[in-house]
Amino acid sequence: MATEPNIEEGETYQLRVDAKDARGEGIGKVGDLVVFVQNAKTRIGNIYNIKITKMHRTFAFAELCNSKRRFVGNGSALEF
Numbered sequence: 001m002a003t004e005p006n007i008e009e010g011e012t013y014q015l016r017v018d019a020k021d022a023r024g025e026g027i028g029k030v031g032d033l034v035v036f037v038q039n040a041k042t043r044i045g046n047i048y049n050i051k052i053t054k055m056h057r058t059f060a061f062a063e064l065c066n067s068k069r070r071f072v073g074n075g076s077a078l079e080f
Contacts, residue, residue: 007033009055012065017042034059 007013007030015035017026026042028035030052037050038061050062 007031007052007055007060009052009060012049012051013062014047015050015062016047017044020044030060035062036060037062037064040064 013030015026015028015030015037017028017037019027020042021027021036024041026037026040026044026048028037035050035052036059037048038053040048040063042048042064049065051065052060052062054061
Protein backbone atom coordinates (compact mmCIF):
# COMPACT_ATOMS: atom_id res chain seq x y z
CA MET A 1 0.00 0.00 0.00
CA ALA A 2 1.30 3.47 -0.91
CA THR A 3 2.33 5.85 1.84
CA GLU A 4 -0.34 8.50 2.36
CA PRO A 5 0.87 12.10 2.77
CA ASN A 6 -0.21 13.65 6.07
CA ILE A 7 -2.92 15.98 4.79
CA GLU A 8 -4.11 18.62 7.24
CA GLU A 9 -6.67 21.41 7.21
CA GLY A 10 -5.07 24.84 6.71
CA GLU A 11 -1.99 23.47 4.92
CA THR A 12 -1.06 24.18 1.29
CA TYR A 13 -0.47 21.59 -1.43
CA GLN A 14 -0.11 21.38 -5.18
CA LEU A 15 -3.08 19.92 -7.01
CA ARG A 16 -3.48 18.84 -10.62
CA VAL A 17 -7.06 19.39 -11.76
CA ASP A 18 -8.34 16.14 -13.30
CA ALA A 19 -12.02 17.08 -13.72
CA LYS A 20 -14.53 19.89 -13.23
CA ASP A 21 -17.97 19.94 -11.67
CA ALA A 22 -21.07 21.58 -13.18
CA ARG A 23 -20.03 25.02 -11.85
CA GLY A 24 -16.53 24.78 -13.28
CA GLU A 25 -14.80 24.18 -9.96
CA GLY A 26 -11.75 21.92 -10.05
CA ILE A 27 -11.58 18.35 -8.80
CA GLY A 28 -8.28 16.58 -8.19
CA LYS A 29 -6.43 14.38 -5.71
CA VAL A 30 -3.79 14.92 -3.06
CA GLY A 31 -2.55 11.40 -2.44
CA ASP A 32 -5.75 9.34 -2.46
CA LEU A 33 -7.89 12.17 -1.03
CA VAL A 34 -10.34 13.77 -3.50
CA VAL A 35 -10.19 17.59 -3.28
CA PHE A 36 -12.80 20.04 -4.56
CA VAL A 37 -11.42 23.54 -5.28
CA GLN A 38 -14.22 25.94 -4.36
CA ASN A 39 -14.98 29.33 -5.93
CA ALA A 40 -12.41 28.92 -8.68
CA LYS A 41 -12.69 28.50 -12.42
CA THR A 42 -9.83 26.09 -12.98
CA ARG A 43 -8.64 24.36 -16.14
CA ILE A 44 -8.26 20.61 -16.47
CA GLY A 45 -4.60 19.57 -16.56
CA ASN A 46 -3.26 22.69 -14.80
CA ILE A 47 -1.47 22.49 -11.45
CA TYR A 48 -2.53 24.95 -8.74
CA ASN A 49 -1.38 25.83 -5.24
CA ILE A 50 -4.30 25.17 -2.93
CA LYS A 51 -5.10 25.54 0.76
CA ILE A 52 -7.28 22.88 2.41
CA THR A 53 -10.24 24.63 4.05
CA LYS A 54 -12.42 21.70 5.20
CA MET A 55 -11.52 18.04 5.71
CA HIS A 56 -13.89 15.09 5.62
CA ARG A 57 -13.10 11.39 5.90
CA THR A 58 -12.87 10.70 2.14
CA PHE A 59 -12.71 14.17 0.55
CA ALA A 60 -11.78 17.79 1.24
CA PHE A 61 -12.59 21.30 0.10
CA ALA A 62 -9.88 23.80 -0.81
CA GLU A 63 -9.34 27.28 -2.22
CA LEU A 64 -6.68 28.67 -4.52
CA CYS A 65 -3.86 30.44 -2.72
CA ASN A 66 -1.23 32.91 -3.91
CA SER A 67 -3.03 33.28 -7.19
CA LYS A 68 -2.30 36.30 -9.34
CA ARG A 69 -5.11 35.36 -11.69
CA ARG A 70 -8.64 36.63 -11.75
CA PHE A 71 -11.17 34.59 -13.65
CA VAL A 72 -13.81 36.23 -15.79
CA GLY A 73 -17.26 34.86 -16.61
CA ASN A 74 -16.16 32.66 -19.50
CA GLY A 75 -13.41 30.98 -17.45
CA SER A 76 -10.52 32.90 -19.02
CA ALA A 77 -7.71 33.96 -16.71
CA LEU A 78 -6.36 37.50 -16.56
CA GLU A 79 -2.81 37.96 -15.26
CA PHE A 80 -2.06 40.88 -12.91
